[in-house]
Amino acid sequence: MRLQPMTPRVLTALSFALIATTAAFAQTPATKPAASAAAPKQATPAATAPSAVAPAAAKTAAAATAFGWYAEVVSFDAGTRTLTAKAKVEPHVPGRVKALKAGDRIVLAWTAYNNEADAVRYVTGEKQMTAESGYLVRAKYVDVDAAAKTLTFTTTVPATLVASLGAAKAGTPVRVAAPLVQPGPDGVLTAVAFGKTAPARPAPVVAAAPVENARDMAGAWEVATNMMGNNIKLMCTFTQNGSKLGGTCNGPGPLASLPANGKVEGDDVTFGFSIQQPVSLTLLHRGKLDAAGTKVEGTLDLMGNLTNFVALKK
Secondary structure (H helix, E strand, O other), rough: OOOOOOHHHHHHHHHHHHHHOOOOOOOOOOOOOOOOOOOOOOOOOOOOOEEOOOOOOHHHHHOOOOEEEEEEEEEEOOOEEEEEEEOOOOOOOOHHHOOOOOOOOOEEEEEOOOOOOEEEEEEEHHHHHOOOOOOOOEEEEEEEEEEOOOOEEEEOOHHHHOOOOOOOOOEEEEEEEEEEEOOOOOOOOOEEEEOOOOOOOOOOOOOOOOOOOOOOOOEEEEEEEEEEEEEEEEEEEEEEEEOOOEEEEEOOOOHOEEEEEEEOOOOOOEEEEEOOOOOOOEEEEEEOOOOOOOOOEEEEEEEOEEEEEEEEEO
16 A cells, blocks of 8 residues: 655644554653753764764663664754754655745654654644654754755754764765654754764565465464564464454554454565554554564564564464
8 A cells, every 4th residue: 555645634643643652651661851961071073984972872772762864964053053954855745845935943754764764754844743752853944856855954953962063074974863752942963973874674575476375374473563762562363364364463552452464475474453543553564474484574664664573473
């Protein structure tokens, strides 16, 4: 099924749904950043590949409540602590930002794989974005290049990152780390690393030719995955009729007692289920069954955001 571009209403609802289905029951829920302590003195950055980490970055990463977004440095103004960056956008985005003017306050919603945000999926005005958590970057609009499928924006950086950003050259790829919680009005950044480009996403699973005797997936399976930095475990009990899968998946909170369906084609396994509250969301798993028939590894697709999963037969 082809994913449709998100409207502001759907995007806002999705952000809150992600919070409701992760932070409410995850082992390490996302929390708002604590007040910053006094920053330590910055060491002189290397000329070739400068990087910097704000004091709370290590703790944030350990708690798995951060993500990284990828862009290209356009310029940096140390006096105003303003980073101008250029990021990739999905093809529909340029047509949706025609009404924006340079300097407008905006929120960028990114699509990500394993918490690595590689493209902007949606852009909306700051006043229209009520969500405070997700793959979000609060910024100011500069312009968009429809042919190149890029968007240029500015964002304010903390004083702890000024020294390293001052050494960056225009055109340098950069990975910027940020908390999943972004209450605004300005964006919160925790680290920068230069010379970094987004990791490649896994190749789509190509369906195998139909087989008369589908491999056995019936029974109980434990499915482990990660949603927005939160480790999630589900218990799924599958029934099987030929290549068709049925059954239920059970997890904490909104993931309890969800009807599941899918199919088995050769080693390729697809199964999914839907959450109806607070909005309707479908979690689609695609993976490969190992030779022993006891393990499936693949990707979970949640509205275009991908993360790895492992399912073990119990």
